[in-house]
Amino acid sequence: MTLAAFLRHLAFCAALAAISAVMVRAMISARVMDVPNARKAHRNPTPKGGGVGVVVAFMLGIAVLYGTATFSRIADPYFRGVILASAAIAVVAFIDDIRDWPFTVKLGAQLLAALAAVGSGLYITVFRLPYIGPVDIGWWGIPATVAWILFATNAMNFIDGLNGLAAGTALVACIFLALIAQSQEGWFVYFAALLLASGLAGFLPFNFPRARIFLGDVGSQFCGFVLAVLGVAAARFGAVEMSFLLVPMLLSGVLFDVAFTLIRRAVAGERVTQAHRSHLYQVAQRAGMDANVVAMVHWGFAALGGVVALLFVHAPPERKPMLALLLLVPQLVWLAYVASRARRANLGAW
Template identity: 30%
Template sequence: MFNLALGFVASFLVIFFIVRSSGLHGSLSMDHDLHGIQKNHAYAVPRIGGVGIACAAAITLVAQPLWATNTGTGNLLLLLCAVPVFAGGIIEDMTKRVSPRVRLLCALASALAACLVMQATLTRVDLPLVDEWLRIMPIGIGFTMLGVAGLTNAVNIIDGFNGLASVLTMLIFASIGYVAHSVNDWLVMSMALTMIGAIGGFVFWNFPVPSVFLGDGGAYFVGFIMAELLILLIVRNPSVSAWYGMAVAIYPAFETLFSIYRRRIVRGRPAGDPDGLHLHTLVYRRIVRKGLDAGNLRQRALRNSCTSVYLWVLSLVSIVPATFCWGSPAALAGATVAFVVLYVWLYVAIVRAKTPRWLMITGHAPVVAPRPRGAERPRN
């Protein structure tokens, strides 16, 4: 638990410094684009919260030998593997000039480094015919790289509302930590606790009224570490079903797959084109935003945060059974299917304006409190 506590404190302090010093770096770090197709925020704040999370993880793991018999070398190596994908995201946050293709290559490079340095290569998915192919090293490495890059990008895709991606990944890391404790995998458990603390320090400044955003760097860093811990947990512990990884992370994974289907198959557009038709965006615009006073920045921020609560609850449909049935492929497959069915039902209901009344939020949020420190009004 020292990892969690130190991670939280370090992240809180680093992000406190980022927020208080926003006047110095705001020209680079502020997210002034508030009118883009995927933008749902009321005012500009720094979008480099990922720096605080990454710094907190590094500080915690360097200090780990002070209280633990294990030096944590494996976790430090994992952080080094994350450098390419984190750097690609942070540079994009600061310059807006890193293309999606380059960021994908950075994610693939980090995944390849983990395969070579950490032996984090999937050799089984608990499907006999597929497992035979995965035991061929080049195929296993290629499959792992694509899976890690896909899940890394998936976390960035769902990162659109206050606390959505950060709290969701905290739930997943908590599940990973519980399973790792159950199978006595100290390396994975300590890293999971470290990430819970580091993300928790960020959430304090991001939810419900944000003073900082996660940014691409933060989303990619958190998504990469999460993907690698899932792979290490499965590779290092034969008793953990490979279906656990799919079940516990099905929300970001399915959001990505469904978005590709919707863009490429349904609309005939490139899969990478941004749009405002993600489930979280529809929940905000058609459920949470009803009755919203658009001129009230505080109310918009609170409604933004309410959107995240809907998706946290939805994600628990698969996370909870995955956490306690990590060794049962049938239960894990059932949880995955249940989530997919519920997701599609909810998506179709919202699109067709048939959302159940019990899901609707009515009334207005209180008109109080100024903008958070470090925030700027929208630019015209």
Template identity: 35%
Template sequence: MMKTLLLLVIVVLAYGLTALLRRYALARSLLDVPNARSSHVAPTPRGGGVAIVISFVAGLCVLYGLDWGVTLPVFLALLGAGLAIAVLGFLDDHGHIAARWRLLGHFAAAAWVLYWLGGLPPLSLLGWTLELGWLGTALASVYLVWVLNLYNFMDGIDGIASVEALSVCVGGALLYVYLEQPVYALLPLLLAAAVAGFLCWNFPPAKIFMGDAGSGFLGIALGTLSLQAAWLAPQLLWCWLILLGVFIVDATLTLLRRLARGDKVYQAHRSHAYQYATRQFGRHLPVTLAVWVINLVWLWPLAWWVAAGGLDGVLGVLLAYLPLVALAVYFRAGALEEQGNA
């Protein structure tokens, strides 16, 4: 009962803080003004993701203080890296930080997480258990930085980043329940609660945008939660990769195609599959809802199957990603933008 009450309080807190941040952004003219690289058509307040950060951190302190499934290393990993990335994003939202300094900050946050979590856990791979040592730590660092950045890349239409985070966190929590470790489900549910309060304002048509502070925070938090899950049960890393599939596939395929073409990948663009889909449908809502449906009817069952031991994790990821790659190719992920739409 107390745990449910805490989650409800976090939803309300995030909702109220988002309302206050919207008023602040309007008063200070902190608006995303549409331009040639935008997917929205009206000036919209930004920076609402700070409400997610504050609400989640408050709940995290409660969970740790009451010893509800949050150990000191996990607490420090999430708190330190999450706040650092949120502050970096907040400063970038209010001005501009060069890409190289942002990237340096991202790798520093990843190093902090890996220090407290103990690096990359042993991997379950086609029946083998692999311990990669320092190589694993390096790969895990790149993974965390990529998840952080892809979340920023994919936060381009109303509600999509919020719906994805909500879906992934609820799916991850259900896996803990299935594995009879419900106390660990509280942490992803806490993040889901913070996102839910914000989503009330961000659902299409959005009344406020998340901003880099929120999207970067969600990226590093989800990456950290996935590694924590892998330390508890090796197959859960593959489950979280499955749950994150929509964002991983679209962002990765888009990046690879732009790199192959010689584009400056740090420049804003509208060539993700979800952005092409939005222009094709003429609205944000169908694409945002499609992300939720894909997670619910395709990725959740596959993650569950892997968690139950009925399917190898690597094979599960490949099976999950194949139709997502097909969808991304269909919607021209990474394709050169036409001059009229650029």
């Protein structure tokens, strides 16, 4: 890619960030309020739905990409599947921000959006593994891809509980994903990651360090869904063994927190679909850690995942599993630290 082309991309992204900011400001005026309750960290009613700016910026950008770009296109069925599924998840999540639907309704809508993406042909059937080579799992790739999309979508939704945490983490992940995709000439993933980053860049100043508006389900679910779909597309980088791990590495902090919390609650016999405040990031904040610091810790996890992912791309095949597992170390350290603070704060079983 030439410097001139890169600068054009940045100018286009800056324009989308400005559009996102305008939409976020409009949503503040619309005053779709998030009312505090026992499971939320904020104390005063605050507007939500700021993710509308992220969605509008991304969808405008993807429409331009679909209509005019040639270097960054994927096959039309995949392209249409991404656009329609992303729009569907955004609309349903925005209605949920207004009506506060039960989790089962949200999950059903997410499932339909995931099936729309998979139905367009965007799913994984072949995993390229070191020492073993390509492993074709056939039709099992369809439910595996759907499960990944649902988990990543909800993980980003669950992690959106402190100012700037979800949006900042997704922004860092998008920047690194664009860098990785550019190095592999995965131009659709590159451009789509930049588009999502643009929308988040327009939103984040309104949400961190002080929140004038929250991302809302429309933003958190949308970001999780788009990153999950880009993870499926990145899994097709033919020159990189185990490329299906790239986006999970970028979201390692989010995925670890959600997976650990779900497992811990299931083992304790709690309903995993019931609202709670026992995610690690929530426990850290309840134990006295500054909320902005907790958010920046997760930004750091995403940045570390990005650095390791860049090394992963160029590492010899035999070292890739070790690099991926390396990201568990900071998560285990974080878990130990949060548990220690919880004990000192007498939070009991959280």
